[in-house]
Amino acid sequence: MDSYSLLYSSSHRTGLLSGFQRLRSERKMCDVVLEAGAVSFPCHRALLASSSDYFWALFGETTAERLAGTVSLSALTPEGLDAILDFLYSGWLSVSPSTLPVVLEAARYLQVEPAVSICERFMTDGLNAENCCCYANLAERHALSNALEAADRTVATEMGNLLLRSRDDLLGLNVQSLVAVLDADEIPGVAEAELVQLALDWLDANGPVPLLKSNLLLSRLRFGLVAPSDLARFSHAHKATATPLIRSQLTRALEYHGLGSAQPIRQSRQSTLRASPGRVLLVGGGSGADWPERHVLAFDPRSGKFSSPRCTLPLRLRNPGVCSVGGFLFVIGGEEVQRGDRDGKTSVAAATSDRVWRYDPRFDRWERAASMLERRAQFACCVAEDVIYAVGGRRGRPDADASSAASVEFYDMAAGAWRRGATLPRPLHGHASAALDGGVYVSGGVPGGVPGGVPGHRGVRDENGEISREVLFWDLEGRVWEKRASMAVARFGHRLATARGFIYALLGKYEPFCDIERYDPRSDHWTRLRPLLAGSFDYGTPAAAAASSGNLLVFGGRRWSDGREEVVRSVLEYDTKNDRWREICQLPRPLTGTECTLLPLPD
Known part of the structure; x- marks a missing residue:
């Protein structure tokens, strides 16, 4: 058998359509006339039947129209029919926002699915505040699921503008779209x-x-x-x-x-904010260590942009515990900083606090919550199973005789009161904590006063002890502290953060290098990871990875440069999958001493 080749010519197909278009324009060999709105369109039965399921059925063997010279399409407009016939004869569809309804109506009626798909793509690509309601109604009427979903999202995103400028469009929205919009988790600014x-x-x-x-x-x-x-x-x-x-x-x-104090643990969809859950809140801190500010910043990891929420802290705080439960922000203890006047000179005084503040972003409102049982600063604060734990810390002023606490307490939100927990094996401050797998981990710190000596000197001693590598675990069910594998590096004033089932220990205040390490609770083992880009301390990092990426973020802090401290603006991201650091953006201003948590906030 002889071999042969099968070759294809794309120009033939194009030429075939061009030939039919020329015959139609010259009204030659046309065997049927379509009428819409008293306008006649001479056409060719064979091309129509081969391009449209509607015409295939219309010109079938048993229909009255199969031999009719004229077919009336009273349901269509001349503009819509003309656009679809041009598409069938040329492959080009002429559509604009003003002609879209009649063109889509004709494409749907005549069952020309390629034209329907083009109209749907035109709608999806051109959505904006001016047309989203109209396009949503069109998409719902013609069962265009992709365009309908996109239009509903745009209505939700643009709701604030629509309520101000196009309320009538919203009142004319189809019920399916309005239900979908009111079901959205994010409706900014409304x-x-x-x-x-x-x-x-x-x-x-x-x-x-x-x-x-x-x-x-x-x-x-x-x-x-x-x-x-x-x-x-x-x-x-x-x-x-x-x-x-x-x-x-x-x-x-x-x-x-x-419900009062129990609101955070009694959340439902009815009380959940329509806002992005992955927003990072930067609470307090300032351009220097001695004078913290009351401002709050919000960072959106998706856009990499900062915003300034309406809320400001009720007072200036240094080293407070900051966390969120049920969409509420809690600011706990720390040092209350005030300016005073002594002997005609302005001075700064700091007093360790037991006060607790709760912020409700639903109504932009601060409230006093029940105070802790003890005053605490430089303590560990974390949330496990919607319960806030305050672990250890320093009781006195940093410039006076300071003693570390071994006590632990937790906030009973149902009762609105703090309760005693299992005491640490020894007093501790400057440690870090993280909650994972139904327990609380505590690492590092110092059992006593503030370490002295030159910053950067590892293992600095005071009269009570030295910076620790120890890791403790509190089983919430057994309510006892147990030892776990120690960190490779002794750390003080550091951070613990959880991501993808692991705990990450980031560098602290008296470390001469930038190493971080990761703890695997299944194997009870720490692994050294890629160091930070540059050493810093008093930075902010959320206790949990950003929900959208699963990566860790580090905001600002201080570092040593040419023998002196400088406050930095860098925002670093650690890729937990690829063990990689990068700087993703800059803070609006240098910032140190800020505390971070994840909190949904209205735009």
């Missing part, structure tokens, strides 16, 4: 009360609405984010809020507002 009012206005504008549809819509609202006074107003504002389902949600929201 208070929940505004969303409740929008939903009630939509029900009035589109009524009467069946009970099932009304409940479906209102049940997506988060009434726990609405102030009690507004809840009372909304409960009487519309008959749709009087249904048993919505009435029960309103009642639960009012009960949530009355």
